[in-house]
Amino acid sequence: AAKDEGRNRFHYFTASMQRYAKHRMRLIQDLRHAIVNNEFELFYQPIVSLQQESKLKAEALIRWRHPKRGLVSPIEFITVAEETGLIIEIGNWVFQQAARQSALWRDRFGVEVQISINKSPVQFRDEGESFESWAALLKTLNLSNNNICIEITEGLLLDGNSAISSKLAQYRQSGIQVSLDDFGTGYSSLAYLKKFEIDYLKIDQSFTRNLDSNSDDFTLCEAIIVMAHKLGMKVIAEGVETDYQRKVLSDAGCDYGQGYLFSRPVPVEEFEQAFLYTTNKVIEKTTA
Numbered sequence: 001a002a003k004d005e006g007r008n009r010f011h012y013f014t015a016s017m018q019r020y021a022k023h024r025m026r027l028i029q030d031l032r033h034a035i036v037n038n039e040f041e042l043f044y045q046p047i048v049s050l051q052q053e054s055k056l057k058a059e060a061l062i063r064w065r066h067p068k069r070g071l072v073s074p075i076e077f078i079t080v081a082e083e084t085g086l087i088i089e090i091g092n093w094v095f096q097q098a099a100r101q102s103a104l105w106r107d108r109f110g111v112e113v114q115i116s117i118n119k120s121p122v123q124f125r126d127e128g129e130s131f132e133s134w135a136a137l138l139k140t141l142n143l144s145n146n147n148i149c150i151e152i153t154e155g156l157l158l159d160g161n162s163a164i165s166s167k168l169a170q171y172r173q174s175g176i177q178v179s180l181d182d183f184g185t186g187y188s189s190l191a192y193l194k195k196f197e198i199d200y201l202k203i204d205q206s207f208t209r210n211l212d213s214n215s216d217d218f219t220l221c222e223a224i225i226v227m228a229h230k231l232g233m234k235v236i237a238e239g240v241e242t243d244y245q246r247k248v249l250s251d252a253g254c255d256y257g258q259g260y261l262f263s264r265p266v267p268v269e270e271f272e273q274a275f276l277y278t279t280n281k282v283i284e285k286t287t288a
């Protein structure tokens, strides 16, 4: 009986592995199609100043308008895009789209909105990727380089690859800013914070989430803010959902907040309606 069970289990695993392999192959095919057919779209989520300063920022978050499946979340396809290298093309598209959007908002609304884009480690490791082509587009658009910010994660900095650090330095020297995303969830080696020049630390939402109830998380947030400021960085808290969290963070000196309290990530037109027709709306909402 034990033998039969074992065999059944084996069959069960192969069947599910086959299903997975099939699903994955389908996804890869669809992704290739999506690139050619322009099925991606950027949603924008405001990054709101918690202190006096009023300059508006936004994070661009990719969505996939799948012809059959509807709106697909990046969680479902970024990893496969990275594994297959398709992220290179997708990432270039994201950058171009975000840069054009910032230039468009400047021209249409007279507002400079710094747009953050998530840049995959795979893009950094790609030898063919050239900083020059990015710089050239910004120049063509006559866009100030600090209107673009790149979000990276801790893993990239621990890669130990010197080509990566020189690339990062190149971006930063050009005026493009750098954010460290999901801070506190990675390897938690703090040594790289002095080695790399970073403009913003983004406190991961797992710390912000429990600010209401858990005082340890508050202590951690406070300590991160103090440390970041001493090292010359600004702090963005992710996942701000309640007014209480906003207040606690703002009192602790946190520079910016991002989260559902201010807005979910929304399509361009919605972002314009909510934040650009009356630029002051964000500020009114946060000081109410």
Ligand code: C2E
Binding pocket: 045, 060, 061, 062, 073, 074, 075, 078, 091, 094, 117, 118, 119, 120, 151, 181, 182, 205, 238, 239, 240, 241, 258, 259, 260, 261, 265
């Ligand atoms: P991330 O860069 O850490 O982005 C923040 C995520 O938190 C977004 O999920 C956002 O919708 C969500 N979020 C924002 N505010 C709140 C809140 O108050 N509460 C909660 N529960 N969640 C909130 P999203 O859009 O599903 O993106 C997931 C991840 O996918 C991103 O995490 C990022 O790592 C990746 N991603 C998104 N767009 C791109 C892209 O263009 N390129 C690459 N390489 N990765 C991307």
Ligand code: MG
Binding pocket: 059, 118, 151, 181
């Ligand atoms: Mg991000």
Ligand code: MG
Binding pocket: 181, 182, 202, 204, 238
């Ligand atoms: Mg994040």
Ligand code: MG
Binding pocket: 182
């Ligand atoms: Mg995240």
